[in-house]
Amino acid sequence: MFKKDGKGKVPKTAQQVKKGKKRKTVIWCVCAVAVVGGVAATKMMPKQDAVPVARVTAVKSGDITSVLDTSGTVISLKTKTYFSPVNANIREYNSKVGQVVKKGDMLVAFDTNNLEKDNQKAELTASSTINNNKDIVEKNQKTLDEAAVASQNVAILENDINNYKNYINDLNAAINNRTQQLADEAYHAAVSNAENQSGQLAQLNAALVPAAQKESLLTANSNLQAEIDQLSVQKSQTEFEKDEATADILEKQIKEKEKQLEENTEKIEELKNQLGDYAEISAQEIQNQIEELSAASANYTSASDASADVQIAQWQLDLQSAQETLAELQSDLAEEKAKVSAADTAVMTESGKKAMDSSNNMAELESASVEELLQKGKKGIQAEFDGIITKADLTEGTPATQGLELVTVSSNREVAVRATVSKYDFGKLKEGQNATVTIGNNEYEATVNSISKVAQTNEKGSPVITCEVKLDNPDDNVFLGVEAKVTIITAEQKGVLTVPTEAVNTGKDGTFCYTLQDGIVTRCDIKTGVNSVDETEVLSGLKEGDAVIEELPEGVEEGSEVRAEE
Numbered sequence: 001m002f003k004k005d006g007k008g009k010v011p012k013t014a015q016q017v018k019k020g021k022k023r024k025t026v027i028w029c030v031c032a033v034a035v036v037g038g039v040a041a042t043k044m045m046p047k048q049d050a051v052p053v054a055r056v057t058a059v060k061s062g063d064i065t066s067v068l069d070t071s072g073t074v075i076s077l078k079t080k081t082y083f084s085p086v087n088a089n090i091r092e093y094n095s096k097v098g099q100v101v102k103k104g105d106m107l108v109a110f111d112t113n114n115l116e117k118d119n120q121k122a123e124l125t126a127s128s129t130i131n132n133n134k135d136i137v138e139k140n141q142k143t144l145d146e147a148a149v150a151s152q153n154v155a156i157l158e159n160d161i162n163n164y165k166n167y168i169n170d171l172n173a174a175i176n177n178r179t180q181q182l183a184d185e186a187y188h189a190a191v192s193n194a195e196n197q198s199g200q201l202a203q204l205n206a207a208l209v210p211a212a213q214k215e216s217l218l219t220a221n222s223n224l225q226a227e228i229d230q231l232s233v234q235k236s237q238t239e240f241e242k243d244e245a246t247a248d249i250l251e252k253q254i255k256e257k258e259k260q261l262e263e264n265t266e267k268i269e270e271l272k273n274q275l276g277d278y279a280e281i282s283a284q285e286i287q288n289q290i291e292e293l294s295a296a297s298a299n300y301t302s303a304s305d306a307s308a309d310v311q312i313a314q315w316q317l318d319l320q321s322a323q324e325t326l327a328e329l330q331s332d333l334a335e336e337k338a339k340v341s342a343a344d345t346a347v348m349t350e351s352g353k354k355a356m357d358s359s360n361n362m363a364e365l366e367s368a369s370v371e372e373l374l375q376k377g378k379k380g381i382q383a384e385f386d387g388i389i390t391k392a393d394l395t396e397g398t399p400a401t402q403g404l405e406l407v408t409v410s411s412n413r414e415v416a417v418r419a420t421v422s423k424y425d426f427g428k429l430k431e432g433q434n435a436t437v438t439i440g441n442n443e444y445e446a447t448v449n450s451i452s453k454v455a456q457t458n459e460k461g462s463p464v465i466t467c468e469v470k471l472d473n474p475d476d477n478v479f480l481g482v483e484a485k486v487t488i489i490t491a492e493q494k495g496v497l498t499v500p501t502e503a504v505n506t507g508k509d510g511t512f513c514y515t516l517q518d519g520i521v522t523r524c525d526i527k528t529g530v531n532s533v534d535e536t537e538v539l540s541g542l543k544e545g546d547a548v549i550e551e552l553p554e555g556v557e558e559g560s561e562v563r564a565e566e
Contacts (some may be wrong), residue, residue, distance in 0.1 A: 002025075005212050008152070011284060012210065012279075013092070016156050017170070024328060032307070041222060042494075046498060050560065051562065051563045052467060052520075052553040052555070052556050052560070052561075052562045052563070052564045053553065053562065053564075054516070054549045054550075054552065054556065054562045054564065054565060055176045055549070055550045055551065056547045056548065056549055056550070056553070056564040056565065057499065057500055057503065057547075057548050057550055058336050058515050058544075058545055058546065058547060058548070059495070059498070059499055059538065059542045059543065059545060059546040059548055060294055060498060060544060061495055061496065061497055061498070061544055062495075062496070062498050062535070063492070063493065063494045063495065063496075063534075064491075064492070064493045064496060064498055064531070064532055064535055064537050065489060065491075065492050065528045065532060066238060066428075066489070066490045066491040066492070066530045066531060066532050067487050067488060067490065067532065068117060068421065068425055068428055068429070068487070068488040068490050069486070069487050069490055070419045070420065070421055070487070070488070071483055071484065071485050071486060072417040072418045072419030072420065072469070072486060073217050073481060073482070073483060073484070074415060074416075074419065074439060074478065074479060074480050074481060074482050074483075074484050074521060075415065075416055075417070075418050075468075075480065075481075076387070076388075076410035076411050076412065076414065076415050076480055077411065077414040077415060077416050077449075077468075077470065078387075078410070078411035078413075078414040079390070079408060079409070079410045079411070080385070080387075080408070080410075080422055081391070081405060081407075081408045082381045082405075082407050082408070082409070083110070083402075083403050083404060083405055083406060084106065084108075084110075084374055084381075084400040084401060084402055084403065084404040084406055085111070085113055085373070085376040085377070085402065086110060086373050086377040086400070086402060087115065087399075087400070087401050087402055088110040088112055088114070088115050088399075088400055089110070089111040089397060089399050089400065090108060090109070090110060090111070090375050090394060090395070090396055090398045090399075090400050090406075091105075091109045091110055091111040091379075091396065091398060092108065092109035092396060093108055093392075093394055093395055093398075094104070094106055094107055094109075094397045095106070095108065095153070095389050095392035095394075095406075095407045096389060096392055097389055097390060097391065097392050098388065098389065098453055099388065099389045099392075100386075100387075100388055100412070100476065101383045101386070101387060101388070101389060102386050103383055103384060103385050104382055104383060105380075105383045105388055105490055106380055106382055106405050107175050107380070107381045107382060107383055107389075107406070108380055108381035108400075108406050109381075110377040110378075110380055110400065110405060111209065111492060112377040112378060114376060115370075115373060122202060123279060126270050126362070126363040127363075129359055129360075129363040130360060130363040133356050133359060133360055133363075136155075136356070137356075142410050142436055143342055143343060144343050145338050146339050146342075146343075147339050147340050147343030148343075149339075150241060150336040150337070150339035150340050150470065151336075151340050151428070152238075152241075152246065152338045153332075154333065154336045154337060154340065154535045155159075155234075155533070156246065156249075156250075157329055157332055157336060158332040159230065159231075159234065159523070160329050161326065161329045161330060161333065164322055164325060164326040164329065164462075165326065166223065167322050168319060168322050168323060168326065170220070170223070171315050171319045171322065172317055172319065173384040174216065174315055175312055175315050177212065177216070178306070178311055178315070179306040179310050179312065181208070181209060181212060183311060184208070184287065184290070185205060185208075185209075186404050187294065188204075188205045188290050189202055191460050194289050198295060200289075200291050201290060201294070203278075204278075204286050204289050204290045204293070205290065206276035207276075207286050208272040208276050208283055208286045208287060208290065209273045209276050209280070210278075211245065211271075211275060211278060211281065211282060211283035212283040213267075213271055213324065214268055214272065214283075214284055215282065217264045217267055217268050217271070218268065220260075220264055221261055221265065221268075221405075224257050224260055224261045224264070225261065228257050228258060228261070228523050231250050231253050231254045231257070232254060232528060234250050234453065235250040235251060235254065235321060236560075238250060289509050297407065298459050299475055305532040311380040320528055328512050334350045334526070346381075362402075362403070366375050367450075367459070369465045381407065382404055383409055384409075385409070385411055385413070386411065386413055387409040387410050387411040387412050387413070388409070388410055388412050388480055388512050389407060389408070389409055390408050390409070390410045390480065391405075391407065391408035392407045392408070394407075407545065409477075410480055412474060412476070412478050412480065413474055414470075414474075415445075415470070415474050415478055415480070416449055416468040416469055416470040416471060417437050417446070417468070417469045417471075417484045417486050418466060418467075418468055419466070419467055419468075419469060419486045420456075420458065420464040420465065420466050420467075421465050421467065422462065422464060423455070423462070423463050424466070426451075426464075426465035428490040429448060429451050429465070429467055429488070429490070430448065430451075430490075431448050431449070431451060432447060432448060433447070433448040433488055433490060434446075434447060434489045434491060435447065435448060435469050435486055435487060435488040435489065436486070436487045437471055437485070437486050438470060438485040438486075438487075439478060439479065439482060440477070440479070440482070441476070442475075442477045442478075444471045444473055444478075445471075445472045445473060445476065446469045446470060446471050446472055447469070447470050447472060448467060448468075448469055448470075448488060449468045449469065449470035450467065450468045451465065451467045451468075452458070452465055452466040453469065455492065469486050469488065491530040492530070493529065493530045496529070496530075496538075497534040497538040497542060497543070498536065498537055498538065498543055499533055499536055499538055499542065499548045500534065500535060500536075500548070500549060501531055501533060501535055501536045501549045502530065502550050503536075503548045503549065504526075504528060504531075504536050505553070510525055510526070511526055511527065511528055511547050512524060512525045512526060512541075513526055513541075513542065514548070514552055514558070515542070515546055515547055515548055515549065516547040516548075516549055516562065517547075518563055519561050519562065520559060520560070520562070521549065521556060521557065521558050521559060521560045521561075521562055521564075522550070522558065523542050523543060523558045524541050524546075526538050526539075526540065526541030526542055527539040528542060547564060549562075
């Protein structure tokens with residue numbers, strides 16, 4: 001689409017403006033003659049209204065090629081910087097910026113007289129560096145491996161600690177219940193002498209303990225089943241992680257708890273048989289009945305001595321053992337968490353890794369055998385491809401150390417032009433488009449190789465997009481760093497309807513052309529396609545042969561009468 005000026009017209013190129021000025025000059029000359037002749041003619045003939053003249057072009061079928069002209073700097077797409085592989089003086093330095101070299105040309109030759117002595121020392125230093133770095137890495141890895149195992153142990157220990165805490169709570173509850181049970185038994189024994197209540201109280205008292213035991217076992221079974229389910233989930237996770245040792249431990253714990261569950265279930269059935277009619281009555285309900293029957297009794301006795309009860313004594317021993325085990329588990333958990341925390345300080349930072357990699361790379365370079373270094377020194381530095389020397393700062397006799405930058409060669413066979421396009425034109429660019437590059441007096445076929453996705457600001461402060469146009473057939477006439485002209489073919493159409501570009505107008509209501517129909521200026525809305533400097537493709541709105549007005553004369557508008565100038 002064309003950008004219009006303030007009057008709704010398409011701005012012209014410099015060439016079009018030139019042509020326009022010529023045409024206007026001729027018209028003004030004709031007008032001048034007409035004025036001179038008109039002065040005499042006005043007295044000889046009557047005054048008439050002149051019909052304006054407009055340039056008219058017929059819509060025709062043809063080919064259009066849209067191009068984008070720009071310029072840029074010739075760059076190399078392949079650059080190699082050569083570094084010194086040895087510690088030696090430079091004997092020959094056959095390199096100068098701008099010099100053309102061929103593959104295999106000698107660029108730098110070394111003096112290898114003192115190379116063996118210097119590199120033996122470097123080899124010892126490098127060996128020490130590599131071994132020290134290796135020791136650091138191994139120690140860090142060991143810490144990380146221990147932390148990984150500790151992280152798994154933390155989860156297991158935390159689960160065991162929770163189980164032991166629940167177990168301790170259950171023991172304390174059992175001891176309290178047993179103590180209360182003994183007190184209740186003593187109380188009910190004191191009032192059992194009531195004749196009308198003795199038989200029923202005896203049955204209730206006999207059922208109270210088994211009922212409480214049954215409920216305690218049911219609760220224990222529920223807790224055991226929950227623990228079994230949790231351990232099974234943990235076991236599946238460890239099996240998935242191939243941690244066989246932990247999986248075996250968990251399997252053993254599951255079997256122990258399943259055995260306890262089975263034993264508890266057998267005891268529950270025994271207690272139900274013992275309870276008989278009271279099998280489905282809760283201990284609390286039995287207790288309530290005993291209290292109701294005993295409310296009338298006025299004789300009470302003190303609770304029996306709980307310290308003499310065998311069951312309570314055993315539970316207290318179990319409680320002490322569980323508390324000791326819990327303390328050990330909590331101590332183990334603290335140790336494992338400390339191992340996990342140690343991994344945070346053992347992890348090397350990215351900068352530390354890079355520094356160590358750089359140190360190792362230098363150490364590996366320095367640890368090359370004396371024979372290898374001697375061979376490299378004798379071989380010198382040779383060009384690996386045809387190109388041009390773009391950097392050469394040294395001279396013969398300069399001491400070269402390993403890693404010293406010696407010379408840079410840029411290929412003159414893989415070159416491109418790094419050009420820029422404005423924010424209005426970058427949408428036309430596509431990788432793979434054909435182009436023509438002009439360097440000096442030489443022209444080369446080229447292809448759009450890459451397009452930057454980040455805009456940059458040029459010297460005028462305007463955003464531009466950078467692209468690289470690769471030469472298809474570079475030769476020895478290519479100079480790096482010089483400015484080159486680039487013409488990119490952005491679109492091509494063959495056998496389409498075309499009109500002069502200056503005849504295309506853009507207004508608020510869209511794109512249109514003025515046509516001459518029976519001598520009257522008529523507006524035709526059109527849809528355009530590919531355009532070049534001179535011609536524009538018409539997709540709809542006009543047909544071949546229609547008379548299109550290139551530019552309306554001054555003062556002429558739609559509906560005016562004009563005369564065509566072919």
